[in-house]
Amino acid sequence: MDQIGTFGASPYQVEDLQLFAGTNAETTARALADCAIVRLPLGARVADSYRARLYIVLRGALDVEADTSSGLNDGTVSKILPGESVGEQAVLDDTANLFAITASEESELLVIEAELVWRLIDESNGLARNLLRLLSFRIRAANALLRRRQKLGEFYRQLSLNDSLTGLYNRAWLNDMLPKMIATAQRNGAPLSLVMIDLDHFKRFNDTHGHPAGDDALRAASDVVAAALRPTDFAVRYGGEELMVILPDTNEQLALMVAERLCWRLQEAVVFGDMRLPLPHITGSFGVACLAPGENEDALVARADAALYRAKQDGRNRVAV
Numbered sequence: 019m020d021q022i023g024t025f026g027a028s029p030y031q032v033e034d035l036q037l038f039a040g041t042n043a044e045t046t047a048r049a050l051a052d053c054a055i056v057r058l059p060l061g062a063r064v065a066d067s068y069r070a071r072l073y074i075v076l077r078g079a080l081d082v083e084a085d086t087s088s089g090l091n092d093g094t095v096s097k098i099l100p101g102e103s104v105g106e107q108a109v110l111d112d113t114a115n116l117f118a119i120t121a122s123e124e125s126e127l128l129v130i131e132a133e134l135v136w137r138l139i140d141e142s143n144g145l146a147r148n149l150l151r152l153l154s155f156r157i158r159a160a161n162a163l164l165r166r167r168q169k170l171g172e173f174y175r176q177l178s179l180n181d182s183l184t185g186l187y188n189r190a191w192l193n194d195m196l197p198k199m200i201a202t203a204q205r206n207g208a209p210l211s212l213v214m215i216d217l218d219h220f221k222r223f224n225d226t227h228g229h230p231a232g233d234d235a236l237r238a239a240s241d242v243v244a245a246a247l248r249p250t251d252f253a254v255r256y257g258g259e260e261l262m263v264i265l266p267d268t269n270e271q272l273a274l275m276v277a278e279r280l281c282w283r284l285q286e287a288v289v290f291g292d293m294r295l296p297l298p299h300i301t302g303s304f305g306v307a308c309l310a311p312g313e314n315e316d317a318l319v320a321r322a323d324a325a326l327y328r329a330k331q332d333g334r335n336r337v338a339v
């Protein structure tokens with residue numbers, strides 16, 4: 019970063035500098051006359067960014083990375099073009115320019131020391147107004163970036179908690195949430211029931227209609243289950259062709275009714291939307307268990323599993339407790 023001259027001896031005009039728009043050009047030019055102009059070759063970094071200084075691009079362009087000190091640097095880079103500035107915030111709160119500033123092409127920069135910026139703010143309402151406007155714009159941009167990151171974070175969180183084939187909650191979600199729901203139910207003395215569901219002869223279904231049709235069937239079964247539940251119930255893909263329903267505040271009798279309803283709706287489900295194809299049907303076997311006092315999630319799941327096994331043994335397409 020070589021100094022190649024001063025603002026006063028350069029061909030650049032105050033009118034070229036966004037930050038000084040609307041200020042008295044003559045007074046400003048006088049104040050800036052001794053400020054250094056430095057040249058930055060392509061790819062060079064603003065080397066003394068440890069100081070609070072304002073840089074105005076006169077020619078070329080700068081890339082400014084997000085704040086590297088906060089650990090929030092996610093590769094977001096803003097471009098600073100001729101007339102624009104960087105470092106206002108560092109000057110205002112008297113901290114170093116902690117972000118990485120690099121020349122994206124050969125550039126010339128006007129360097130204004132913090133003390134001079136403050137003096138100019140004292141002397142010029144126009145500069146103060148421009149700075150406020152610029153900061154307000156930067157805050158809005160930073161907020162928008164945060165919102166985008168939040169949305170992205172939420173998107174990935176959803177991805178990691180939902181099964182990609184069926185859209186139901188996955189095992190990771192279950193492992194996290196079921197113990198919490200059980201603890202709440204135990205604490206409040208509230209009932210909680212589980213329904214384990216296993217699609218019947220699913221291997222045969224796959225062998226007869228093909229694996230993609232098997233996927234369609236799984237999706238159809240999941241849709242049936244999800245659509246039949248209250249907003250307070252939860253549907254989970256427990257494993258391959260095994261689903262689970264968690265019914266908070268539901269005793270065994272009610273859970274049995276829910277399972278019967280699901281069983282009936284499943285056998286009525288349309289697997290293929292294309293009516294020209296022969297209509298294969300799917301059925302499921304259902305095991306119901308209601309939380310016993312002092313019981314933990316493993317014991318409850320094991321009882322629902324045992325009930326499911328009985329439903330299979332008794333001929334499938336049915337509910338057992």
Ligand SMILES: Nc1nc2c(ncn2[C@@H]2O[C@H](COP(=O)(O)OP(=O)(O)OP(=O)(O)O)[C@@H](O)[C@H]2O)c(=O)[nH]1
Pocket residue numbers: 183216217218219220221222224228229230231232233236257258259330334
């Ligand atoms: N298409 C498809 N098939 C799956 C998926 N996950 C598991 N399966 C199949 O589900 C079948 C389960 O077979 P089994 O465990 O033998 O049980 P079943 O044939 O359903 O017989 P029963 O449970 O005794 O009624 C296997 O053939 C798996 O390949 C999936 O995501 N998509």
